[in-house]
Amino acid sequence: MSVEPNSQDRAIKRITSPGNTQVKAIRALHQKKHRESEGRFLAEGLRILAEAIDQGHAIETLVVLPEMRDHRVGARLVAHTLDNGGSVLEVSEPVLAKIARKDNPQGAVGVLPQRWERLETVDATGDRCWAVLEGIRDPGNLGTILRTLDAVGGAGAILLDQCCDPYSIEGVRASMGSLFCQRLVHTDFQTFQAWRARQGGMLVGTSLKATRDYQQVTYPRPTFVFMGNEQSGLPAEYEAGCDELVLIPMRGRADSLNVSIAASVMLYEVLNQDRRRSGGQE
Amino acid sequence: MSVEPNSQDRAIKRITSPGNTQVKAIRALHQKKHRESEGRFLAEGLRILAEAIDQGHAIETLVVLPEMRDHRVGARLVAHTLDNGGSVLEVSEPVLAKIARKDNPQGAVGVLPQRWERLETVDATGDRCWAVLEGIRDPGNLGTILRTLDAVGGAGAILLDQCCDPYSIEGVRASMGSLFCQRLVHTDFQTFQAWRARQGGMLVGTSLKATRDYQQVTYPRPTFVFMGNEQSGLPAEYEAGCDELVLIPMRGRADSLNVSIAASVMLYEVLNQDRRRSGGQE
Numbered sequence: 001m002s003v004e005p006n007s008q009d010r011a012i013k014r015i016t017s018p019g020n021t022q023v024k025a026i027r028a029l030h031q032k033k034h035r036e037s038e039g040r041f042l043a044e045g046l047r048i049l050a051e052a053i054d055q056g057h058a059i060e061t062l063v064v065l066p067e068m069r070d071h072r073v074g075a076r077l078v079a080h081t082l083d084n085g086g087s088v089l090e091v092s093e094p095v096l097a098k099i100a101r102k103d104n105p106q107g108a109v110g111v112l113p114q115r116w117e118r119l120e121t122v123d124a125t126g127d128r129c130w131a132v133l134e135g136i137r138d139p140g141n142l143g144t145i146l147r148t149l150d151a152v153g154g155a156g157a158i159l160l161d162q163c164c165d166p167y168s169i170e171g172v173r174a175s176m177g178s179l180f181c182q183r184l185v186h187t188d189f190q191t192f193q194a195w196r197a198r199q200g201g202m203l204v205g206t207s208l209k210a211t212r213d214y215q216q217v218t219y220p221r222p223t224f225v226f227m228g229n230e231q232s233g234l235p236a237e238y239e240a241g242c243d244e245l246v247l248i249p250m251r252g253r254a255d256s257l258n259v260s261i262a263a264s265v266m267l268y269e270v271l272n273q274d275r276r277r278s279g280g281q282e
Numbered sequence: 283m284s285v286e287p288n289s290q291d292r293a294i295k296r297i298t299s300p301g302n303t304q305v306k307a308i309r310a311l312h313q314k315k316h317r318e319s320e321g322r323f324l325a326e327g328l329r330i331l332a333e334a335i336d337q338g339h340a341i342e343t344l345v346v347l348p349e350m351r352d353h354r355v356g357a358r359l360v361a362h363t364l365d366n367g368g369s370v371l372e373v374s375e376p377v378l379a380k381i382a383r384k385d386n387p388q389g390a391v392g393v394l395p396q397r398w399e400r401l402e403t404v405d406a407t408g409d410r411c412w413a414v415l416e417g418i419r420d421p422g423n424l425g426t427i428l429r430t431l432d433a434v435g436g437a438g439a440i441l442l443d444q445c446c447d448p449y450s451i452e453g454v455r456a457s458m459g460s461l462f463c464q465r466l467v468h469t470d471f472q473t474f475q476a477w478r479a480r481q482g483g484m485l486v487g488t489s490l491k492a493t494r495d496y497q498q499v500t501y502p503r504p505t506f507v508f509m510g511n512e513q514s515g516l517p518a519e520y521e522a523g524c525d526e527l528v529l530i531p532m533r534g535r536a537d538s539l540n541v542s543i544a545a546s547v548m549l550y551e552v553l554n555q556d557r558r559r560s561g562g563q564e
């Protein structure tokens with residue numbers, strides 16, 4: 001019996017050298033400036049890549065270990081990439097580790113186009129909540145906030161000023177794929193406030209200086225949960241632009257919470273109030 | 283005017299070589315096996331070290347940059363260490379970076395003795411809450427849970443089985459010093475359950491299989507919030523040992539939360555119920 005290479009085999013390129021030009025171009029996407037100029041980013045791992053295609057994202061270049069083609073999810077990713085005009089690179093584990101910049105990479109890395117929305121085209125009325133993020137430094141925190149936002153049925157995140165990049169590989173990883181179903185906008189505070197005047201709802205920030213308990217406020221739709229930098233919180237002028245400043249109570253020695261924890265406390269309060277209003281039928 | 287070296291100057295050792303034996307011994311504490319055999323650990327940064335001494339911990343060896351002795355907190359750390367019989371090493375930034383294993387180390391690294399309590403000697407009756415942690419892999423998550431636990435006025439964490447080490451430098455960093463005011467116990471599930479039978483209270487786990495909403499349960503003192511591994515959650519036999527299994531609602535695509543986020547949602551519910559019971563006077 002002669003075995004004929006199938007069409008997939010012909011379409012898949014094998015790369016063995018970590019010095020390969022295409023490998024280098026992919027690795028450059030670890031740097032923010034390259035992600036920005038290319039408008040692309042890296043996502044690692046079968047689970048996260050499967051989430052991407054389930055959410056209607058197409059993988060432009062899929063880099064996989066040979067054995068992944070026999071894996072149920074791996075085979076699906078390969079087929080989906082080729083069907084959508086993308087390319088598949090088969091590489092050895094050392095090359096994949098080099099691309100993923102970590103030991104024991106999770107079988108596959110994909111290159112995908114970034115998706116940013118223009119604030120002017122966003123209609124947030126009726127949405128349960130959005131996160132508005134200013135000066136977040138740690139992509140793990142940003143990714144974790146997106147994951148929690150997804151969990152509470154949030155709509156997306158509006159990044160102001162110098163927020164870190166949600167499309168860094170650490171951010172994508174921490175989001176566990178929630179990045180693919182949350183809307184992302186980058187703008188400045190002034191533009192955001194002008195837009196928000198037309199959306200209604202409430203902009204609520206947390207502050208150690210606030211006197212109102214976070215559970216004493218009724219959160220409408222849409223609620224914009226405003227979180228600031230890990231060390232310094234929200235700048236005073238941004239606090240002044242909030243409809244409400246609330247305090248998350250703290251009872252121990254700790255005088256602050258991790259920003260992704262503070263965001264989750266707020267976001268779950270918004271969800272819980274919404275659940276109570278709708279008798280759990282939301 | 284002649285300047286005489288003060289007693290501090292005489293007590294402070296200057297080290298310039300990263301190959302120095304003492305530097306090597308300190309660096310070995312990045313490894314869990316050395317931390318365990320030595321019963322010591324590393325904490326980095328003025329803020330965290332100040333928290334340590336404020337909480338009654340003594341720094342055995344303080345490694346500082348020369349300029350830190352002119353810094354208000356740095357000077358306090360140096361004086362406290364010497365007053366308590368510890369030693370101070372003055373090093374260059376490259377040596378400190380080597381010890382901290384990161385670029386731009388935060389001015390100081392301390393070596394401190396670990397503090398573990400024996401479960402038999404712990405009386406938890408009357409405590410608001412404890413975290414019980416099984417199989418947590420990421421020290422950042424563990425440290426963040428300790429920080430949140432501190433914030434809600436929790437008493438401490440009971441680590442079961444193969445939980446990662448709260449005394450890793452990443453864990454200490456993520457705890458932001460809350461590690462120094464939370465009680466820590468390491469035991470196995472059977473011993474924990476036998477002890478708990480004498481403490482009363484409730485052991486509550488979160489589970490995707492649970493049908494009871496986490497807000498439908500009344501949490502007594504002490505509530506033991508039981509969290510499992512990042513990927514797999516709690517093992518079935520541990521779930522079976524819980525008094526309550528509850529569900530944290532999720533409304534989006536995400537089918538799980540980061541473990542430190544799930545812990546915070548539970549811990550804030552415990553605090554909030556306690557606040558309501560006491561009319562905010564707890």
